[in-house]
Amino acid sequence: MKVAVLSFAHVHAATYLQLLCERSDIELITADPDANPADPTRGRALADELGVTYHSSYEAVLAEQPRAVIITSETARHRELVELAAAAGCHILCEKPLATTEDDARAMIDACEQARVSLMTAYPVRFHPAFSALRHSLTDGSLGQLLAVHGVNNSSPPALERSWFADPALAGGGAIMDHTVHIADLLDVLLNGEQPTHVYAVANNHISATDNESAEGIETAGLITLTYPRGLTATIDCSWSHPATHPTWGGLSLTCVTERALAEFDAFPPLLTGYDTPHATPRWEPSATDLNAAMLNSFLTAARTGQRAHPDGHAGLRTLQTALAAYESLHTGQPATITAA
Incomplete structure (x- = not known):
């Protein structure tokens, strides 16, 4: 092919x-x-x-x-x-x-x-087997109703590698646009496409987005609060807060509060930690799950067979609407509402 x-x-x-x-x-x-x-x-x-x-x-x-x-x-x-x-x-x-x-x-x-x-x-993270296990545990009824979710998606600023990430005309924004959508997609899966009714965002740009200039005009740290029709509340830490010297580029995790348990998911847990003496830096060997490979395999299988690929464009639209609502909230200082996709 x-x-x-x-x-x-x-x-x-x-x-x-x-x-x-x-x-x-x-x-x-x-x-x-x-x-x-x-x-x-x-x-x-x-x-x-x-x-x-x-x-x-x-x-x-x-x-x-x-x-x-x-x-x-x-x-x-x-x-x-x-x-x-x-x-x-x-x-x-x-x-x-x-x-x-x-x-x-x-x-x-x-x-x-x-x-x-x-x-x-x-959205490769939804292909993680541990996330599939989390979803199953939340939908089979054994943990009771899902009450709240806290999501974290942090990394070093991608503009350190590609300067256009700090250009709002090309990227659409900063850390909120870059990282809100990954967590929003996992919430989209867990809630079967249900969208939040209100989105409230706070952000700052105290972290430099690039090596040689400040991040003026581009938010590099953000915290988003989502309210859903059923009363569930979710928060998203979407910051570019990892220094360039961090042993990994970034990380993503969820903490789910249910009626009967606290369920946690870490997309990139360390398999082994240590210290790299020649480079004088921490060393972090990640787990073996290759999420990008799993996503590509799903896409290529769908393309080869003619099946509908998931997550589809509508899932991408719903998560984009969440990020855009966060920017509206930043502008007004008030919660923004979302019209269902």
Whole structure:
């Protein structure tokens, strides 16, 4: 099966490329025409390093009629590439968040539905076997009703690797846009698509988003409170609070309060901790679950069989609405309401 990767702008692009290179069941083709030719981490330089086929334009890639396309561009450019890929009849995996605006997200969903192709949003954490176990334990009735959830998704600032993450025109915002959506997606799964009625957000930009400038205008730490119709309350710590010297890039966890228990989920628990003497840094060996590989496998299976991929574009829209409501709350200082997707 022929698979294309459009743009290497996102920090996850290289990881996806490496995982795809290891598969013998696909032919990989790529394009990253917006890259700076002098950047060794993008464009033809990265493609040559990995030994993958590279074209100078997106149109040249799509002319080869790939069955599946993975889009890892800047968020504001998702719509253009999704519409191009849908028009070419490709099934699509789009990096999160789905878009920077609700109008763009809806247009992407409509384009894929009209072309009768799948649109999947890149939320790998929902493929974690421990999260599946958590979901089962919360739905089989053994723990009683879910009362509250506290989610944490922290990392170092991604703008340290890709400066566009600190550009609101391209990223749609800062830490809130980047990290709220992952936890919101897990809540979406646990609550079967139920959306919050009210979203309240506080944030600051005391942490530098890049090495050489302050984070003025971009929030680098945030705390979101979600209220649901059933009375459940959820909070999301969505901060870029890990220093560059931290032994891992980031982490994600949930604490679920139920009538009968406290259930916890850690997406990236340490398998082994220690100290790296040559580099004078802490060492953290993570657990063996490769969530990106699990997500890619699900997407490629759906593309090959023609099945609907999940999480789909509607899931991406619902989580985007939560993040956008958080920004509205920041602007007004009051809880924002959400109109169901």
